[in-house]
Amino acid sequence: MSQAQKGDWVQIYQVILPVGERAPQVPAETAGVPLEMWVKGFLEEEQAQVGTDVTIRSLAGRLLQGQLVAIKPDYEVNYGFPQPELLTIGVELRAILEGNGNV
Amino acid sequence: MSNTSYQAVITRKPEIIKKATNIDYAAFESGEIGFDYERMMSQVAYSLNKIRQIQQETGVGNTPLLELKNITALARQLAGPGKGARIFIKDEACNPSGSFKARRASVSVYHAKQHGYKGVVAATSGNFGAAIASQAAMRGLKSIIVQEVFDSRGIGQPEILEKGRACEAYGAEVIQMTVGPELFYQFLLVLEQTGYFNASLYTPFSICGIETLGTEIAEQTLLATGRKPDAVVVTHAGGGNVTGTARGLQRAGCESSQIVAASVDLKGLHMASDIDFNRKSFTTGHTGFGMPFATSPDRADVPRNAARPLRYMDRYVTITQGEVFYVTEMLAMLEGLERGPAGNTSLTAAFVMAQHMERDEVIVVQETEYTGAGKHPSPQLSFAKKNGIEVRRGNPIENVPGKAIIIPEHPGQINIKDINLGRVRQSYLRNALGSVGTGALHPQDIEFLAAETRLEAAIVEKKVRELQANL
Numbered sequence: 001m002s003q004a005q006k007g008d009w010v011q012i013y014q015v016i017l018p019v020g021e022r023a024p025q026v027p028a029e030t031a032g033v034p035l036e037m038w039v040k041g042f043l044e045e046e047q048a049q050v051g052t053d054v055t056i057r058s059l060a061g062r063l064l065q066g067q068l069v070a071i072k073p074d075y076e077v078n079y080g081f082p083q084p085e086l087l088t089i090g091v092e093l094r095a096i097l098e099g100n101g102n103v
Numbered sequence: 104m105s106n107t108s109y110q111a112v113i114t115r116k117p118e119i120i121k122k123a124t125n126i127d128y129a130a131f132e133s134g135e136i137g138f139d140y141e142r143m144m145s146q147v148a149y150s151l152n153k154i155r156q157i158q159q160e161t162g163v164g165n166t167p168l169l170e171l172k173n174i175t176a177l178a179r180q181l182a183g184p185g186k187g188a189r190i191f192i193k194d195e196a197c198n199p200s201g202s203f204k205a206r207r208a209s210v211s212v213y214h215a216k217q218h219g220y221k222g223v224v225a226a227t228s229g230n231f232g233a234a235i236a237s238q239a240a241m242r243g244l245k246s247i248i249v250q251e252v253f254d255s256r257g258i259g260q261p262e263i264l265e266k267g268r269a270c271e272a273y274g275a276e277v278i279q280m281t282v283g284p285e286l287f288y289q290f291l292l293v294l295e296q297t298g299y300f301n302a303s304l305y306t307p308f309s310i311c312g313i314e315t316l317g318t319e320i321a322e323q324t325l326l327a328t329g330r331k332p333d334a335v336v337v338t339h340a341g342g343g344n345v346t347g348t349a350r351g352l353q354r355a356g357c358e359s360s361q362i363v364a365a366s367v368d369l370k371g372l373h374m375a376s377d378i379d380f381n382r383k384s385f386t387t388g389h390t391g392f393g394m395p396f397a398t399s400p401d402r403a404d405v406p407r408n409a410a411r412p413l414r415y416m417d418r419y420v421t422i423t424q425g426e427v428f429y430v431t432e433m434l435a436m437l438e439g440l441e442r443g444p445a446g447n448t449s450l451t452a453a454f455v456m457a458q459h460m461e462r463d464e465v466i467v468v469q470e471t472e473y474t475g476a477g478k479h480p481s482p483q484l485s486f487a488k489k490n491g492i493e494v495r496r497g498n499p500i501e502n503v504p505g506k507a508i509i510i511p512e513h514p515g516q517i518n519i520k521d522i523n524l525g526r527v528r529q530s531y532l533r534n535a536l537g538s539v540g541t542g543a544l545h546p547q548d549i550e551f552l553a554a555e556t557r558l559e560a561a562i563v564e565k566k567v568r569e570l571q572a573n574l
Contacts, residue, residue, distance in 0.1 A: 016280070016289060017109060023285045030283050030377040033255035037289065038279040040271070060222060060245040060276035062297070077265045077477030080485025085496055085510045089429060090436030093514065097177055097437070 002050040004071045008043045011073045012056055012066030039064055040073060105295075112291050120405060123294040123301035125218060128406040134545035136535055138407055140414075140554070144350075148311035148409075149210060151354060155315060157213045161241045163205045164315050166197040168323035168467070173437040174450075178457045181515050188460035189328065190453055192468040193320055196442055200237035200273070201230065201473025203316055207304060207343060208234035210312035215300035216242050222299035226290040226404055228252065228263045229387045229445075230472055235302050236273035246275040247299065249290045253281045254380045261486050262386050262445070265477030282380045287404065305403035305410050310347045317351020320467050321360075332360045333464040334456060336449040339364035339419070340392040342400055342412035348469050349415035361417045365452035366393035368421040368520065369504045381490050382505035384424050384483045388448040393419075398530040413524075413531055413555060420519040422451045423502040425494075425509040428480045429517065430454060444480055446472035455519045484508070528556040532566055541571045 004010050017023075017035040041056030041064065048054045054068045095101035105111070112119075121127075131143040149157065158164045171190045179187030198205035208231065215223050222245030225235045232248035239246035248270045252259045259279075267277045278293070280286045294301055303309060317335075324332045335352060337345045349362045367389040372379040374391040383389065397419070400408040427444055430451040435441045450468045457466050476482065484494050493507040498516055502509045511517055535552060544552075544567060552567070553560045 017283075017285055021109060022283065023109070023288075025375070026283055026285075027373055027376050030375055033281070033377055035283050035285050036253070036255075036281045038253075039276065041276070058247075058276035059271060059274050060247050060297075062247075062276060075264070075268045076259070077261055077268060077475075078482060079476055079479060080261070080482035083481050083484045083494075085484065085494055086428065086432050086480055089432040089510075093177060093433055093437055096180060096514065097173060 004043050004048050004050070004068060006043055006046050009040065009072050010043050010054070010056060010068055011038055011040045011070040012054060012064065013038050013069040014066040038069070039066065107292060109285065109288050112288050112295070115295070116291055117406070119291050119295050120301060123224070123299065124303065124306060124405055126306065126405070131407065134548040134551070135539045135542060137545065137547035137551040140411060143407070144307050144311070144409065148307035151314060151318065154210060154311055158206065158209050158312070158315060161209055161238055162199050163209045164198070164319065166319070167194045168192070168320065168327060169194055169440070170327065171438050174433060174454060175457065177437065177514060178454055179462070182458035185462055186458060186460065187462050188333065188457040188464040188466045190457050190466055190468065191324065191327065192450060193316065193470055194440070195316070195446070195470040196473045200234040200269070202234065202446065203313065203344065203470045204230040204234035205237065206312040206316055207231060207309040208238040208302065208312070210308040211235070211300070211302040211306065212238035212242050212244060214308050215302065216244055218300070220298070220300035221245060222247065222297060223302040224249070224290065224293050224297065224299045225302045225304070226286060227304065229266060231304055232266055232275065232277075233269040233273060236270045236275035239275070240273045245299065246273070247278065247293055247297065248275045249278045249286055249293065250280065251282060251286050252279040255281055255377050258381055260381060260386055261477035261482045265475055282375065282377045284375050290404065301404065303404045304341055304343055305405050305408045307409045310343055310350070310409040313343060313347020314351035314354060316469060317348045317353070318355040320348070320469060321352055321355030321357045324465060324467055328465050330465060331357045332467040333460065334361040334363055334466045335469055336363045336365055336453040336456065336466065337469050338388040338446060338448040339366045339412060339416070340387045340389065340396070341403070342396040342408070342410035344470070345412040345415050346410045362415050363452060363456065364393070364412060364416040364419045365449045366390045366421050367424055367427055367448055372505045379505060382492060384487050384508065385427070385445055385448075388445045390421060397527055399534040411555065413527065414557065416524070419522040419524055419527065420452050421522060422448065422517070422519055423499045423509065424504070425502055426499050426511060426517045427451050428484065428508070429511045431480050433514070440471065441474050443472040443474040443478050444483065446470050451517065452519050454514070455517055528558065529566070531556055532563070533570055536567065536570055541574050
């Protein structure tokens, strides 16, 4: 889906400082990339295509402009994969506590 | 409309900050660098009773102090004869937003509301954002949180992404930025455009809000054990946690409790580096904040930082990322408390310290934090592996920040490394003299530096002379 409707929860994007305008104290690898920003909110326009400039109303009620980059953006966070390096720690510690482990 | 270029906004910083905090910091300054910290705290911050009332109104504080009996038993098995202090933990995850940061946010948001501000703004990638958003929701103010989240590939730390989600859950506008200190520019712009209150982590309001954590620890420890805490371990980043907790303990008559600051060792990783940013697993409670804020506290988003950790820490220790993940598992598996890893930095240090203390002594870990998707060892280690970090069981001495996370094979391998506070104080003095150069200092400057470093005035004068001779 690349078209958003008015009131949809969307994400906008802006370049805040392009390369060449970064603060003088940042290391080279940071100075070589732009400072970018993303904000989410409700689309103000009747309809808009991803990639176009739009206005949103943020949760704080502010009107903000930027390029539409996502519609109903995913939160991404999850619990990842079970970690074999961690899974056995509980059993090992119990064994030590119960006198069956290697102290 | 005023000029919104980077330079123009940074130039307007003093007036923007003044309007957004309503504190006349100059009234507490004297000499070249002198600053009457205690007078600022007594005149600007609220009284302990008032803070308690403010926090009670929004359900902050009065969290349980839990004895970690199984972890204490484990520490005693590893310790020498007669050794192994009782370990207690202050379960700060029970605060409304899931961390002790609710204490910091509570007073700032109350103050903002009292003074007619319509909203609050905070620059933070951590638990403080959720705390501000939660407190603002309770008191009917708007909130805006500015976060450093992504590297230039658009990849975000899972822990920070989770905190951003939590901020939105409490109704905050979240401004997500890529890596760089210019986040502060965006923060100033937002303050200027909205006229909202600067809910900085570093105002007297924020620091006094933590003092109740210290007084509660004193009262609850006495009630549970019949004695004052012998040591209190505090996860150290920007310095507020150490400062506020220690001030609260002092108010409650615990002047002799040892204050131990603990940070995850991230030596060698540059905090403003687009590449290093995602090579760490801990986004707070680490030396990347802990060292600079101890040696140069006035680097904050207010002219004078109310968090002055060097005045309060009796000892400063570091541990490794792998050790904290291990102890996070220990807390869940042995004590039935699943809590976020960053808050367990101080527990890791306490587990080691307890083994060197007497059995009748008491060591208190002063916080836990909530855990959840992204903010948990498994997503953080999944993320580390995806970013090319080696993760394996082994001896933690093989840990290399940004390269290898070593999960101990045995609890006896967990260790703490002491940071030489004498050297930290020397760095502090060198930084403090930075703006003075070889110029003469006034008596109030020396008095200030003596209070900051806990050194005799005569020793400060001697060190200042030596440092200035080398300039």
